[in-house]
Amino acid sequence: MIDDNKIAPIDGRLEYEIRAKHPDDIDFERIHSEEEDYESAPPEYEIHTYPADFTLEVLHQKWKAHDIEIPQFQRQFVWRQIQASKLIESFLIGLPVPSVFLYTERKSQKFLVIDGQQRLRSVFYYFDGLFGEETKGKRQVFQLKGLSEKSRYFNKSYEDLDEADQRKLHNCVLRSFIVQQLDPNDETSIYHIFERLNTGGTLLANQEIRNCVYRGSLNSLLHELNKLSEWRRIVGRPEPDSRQKDVELMLRFFALLSIDHYEKPMKDFLSKFMKANRDPEEGTAQDFKNLFTQTCNTVIDCLGEKPFHIRAGLNSAVFDCVMVGFAKHLDSVPSDIRDRYEALTKPENTVFLKTVTSSTTDKETLKDRFRIANDELFGDKGNEDQAY
Known part of the structure; x- marks a missing residue:
């Protein structure tokens, strides 16, 4: 018993x-x-939200170390390679990119992605050189598609970039807003936050x-x-x-x-x-x-x-x-x-x-x-x- x-x-x-x-x-x-x-x-709730300017390299390292997690119901990656390519180009040419929102788990100190998984995954896929999830055991090579043919980044993979551009991309900042629940001491706010997420029309x-x-x-x-x-x-x-x-x-x-x-x-x-x-x-x-x-x-x-x-x-x-x-x-x-x-x-x-x-x-x-x-x-x- x-x-x-x-x-x-x-x-x-x-x-x-x-x-x-x-x-x-x-x-x-x-x-x-x-x-x-x-x-x-x-x-x-008493919620503390503060900005953190993580570089793309730091975010990628956290992802590989499993310090950033995407909730199971958010895991579908829906961007096409052209959309992801436009995002990478925005970083490379210095255009602003919308922030992401991360929730800090009190016990594990891991980040749960509240908003921004398409942007984050696009960056991580580009650094890894492969786009999207496996299909029949294969993944696409991630080359920058849909850019102007006059762009010096047209059709380039991460490995095709020169070292200066690779460093530039590493050092680009993606502003992240960190959400922490202070009171009550039970972390139930994350439940209500996810409950209110737009999940493609499915409650x-x-x-x-x-x-x-x-x-x-x-x-x-x-x-x-x-x-x-x-x-x-x-x-x-x-x-x-x-x-x-x-x-x-x-x-x-x-x-x-x-x-x-x-x-x-x-x-x-x-x-x-x-x-x-x-x-x-x-x-x-x-x-x-x-x-x-x-x-x-x-x-x-x-x-x-x-x-x-x-x-x-x-x-x-x-x-x-x-x-x-x-x-x-x-x-x-x-x-x-x-x-x-x-x-x-x-x-x-x-x-x-x-x-x-x-x-x-x-x-x-x-x-x-x-x-x-x-x-x-x-x-x-x-x-x-x-x-x-």
């Missing part, structure tokens, strides 16, 4: 957000109260943002467990969800094992849990894995496949209280658990139904839901000695 003392404490808030459905999404039920909670005002799901903001061994473990066959049977899809809603459900399960720490909104609560536990001790990580695997196996054995698809889709409120209940009673599951579950979720059980359909992430509603589920599924009904 997981020792609550080994789970990093959180004092945050969080809410589960329902977004417009994508063709590959898991069919989650649209829980009205959760949508309303997303509209709650974000916390206020990012919460877990897609956490996936890059809170990188670490917990994130890796969640993606590993997301492939578990028993878990896929619970979710009802053979392949992981493209928007990582299944990963978010697992995170919700782990975070609500310690329900006493819960504070709404759910979104911030989950984010703070993931940040606080982003690199758990090896023993704790193994405990997470064992508990989740055993819980999934037991739920499938007792309730069958897709047990939380109460209506059209998977109901996350039913999921969290029942999964956590099973996790805490793995050695004492009643023999009539299936009958108890059917009684719990039948439409006539209006008291429980209200807790999974209205204000589901309200603190008192959530605690009531967990209490009712625990009492009706695992409480003493005269046959507690008959374990499953």
Whole structure:
């Protein structure tokens, strides 16, 4: 069993957000109260932003040393070679270039690119001599295309430049604005910054943002467990969800094992849990894995496949209280658990139904839901000695 003392404490808030459905999404039920909670005002921050005049050579060195990272959802490089060539020429002939914005992670001191990845990658690709990502194991040689044929830089690669021009390019400055969160001491502002980014018209799901903001061994473990066959049977899809809603459900399960720490909104609560536990001790990580695997196996054995698809889709409120209940009673599951579950979720059980359909992430509603589920599924009904 997981020792609550080994789970990093959180004092945050969080809410589960329902977004417009994508063709590959898991069919989650649209829980009205959760949508309303997303509209709650974000916390206020004290942010320190200051300019830094890095040379292109320094930025390239930081990139090669992995001191600059581009969030996963930003990683598509969309510029054509002509656009990138015009940027390089601007540096060489002394024209101004728009600044980039970098976020400093407090713990690692690495930079996350907030804005400017196309410019940065163009520079790095030119220094490396190859343009873009690999296609069928090959990359284009980066020569300056689309310039005037009279330009002395026309069609030149970095290696074709004379030493003076190479040094000139090395010493060019790309102004960078560095963003640091000073208060509160939790780095949640980066989540809200990325949440507001223009991502080509696609609204990012919460877990897609956490996936890059809170990188670490917990994130890796969640993606590993997301492939578990028993878990896929619970979710009802053979392949992981493209928007990582299944990963978010697992995170919700782990975070609500310690329900006493819960504070709404759910979104911030989950984010703070993931940040606080982003690199758990090896023993704790193994405990997470064992508990989740055993819980999934037991739920499938007792309730069958897709047990939380109460209506059209998977109901996350039913999921969290029942999964956590099973996790805490793995050695004492009643023999009539299936009958108890059917009684719990039948439409006539209006008291429980209200807790999974209205204000589901309200603190008192959530605690009531967990209490009712625990009492009706695992409480003493005269046959507690008959374990499953």
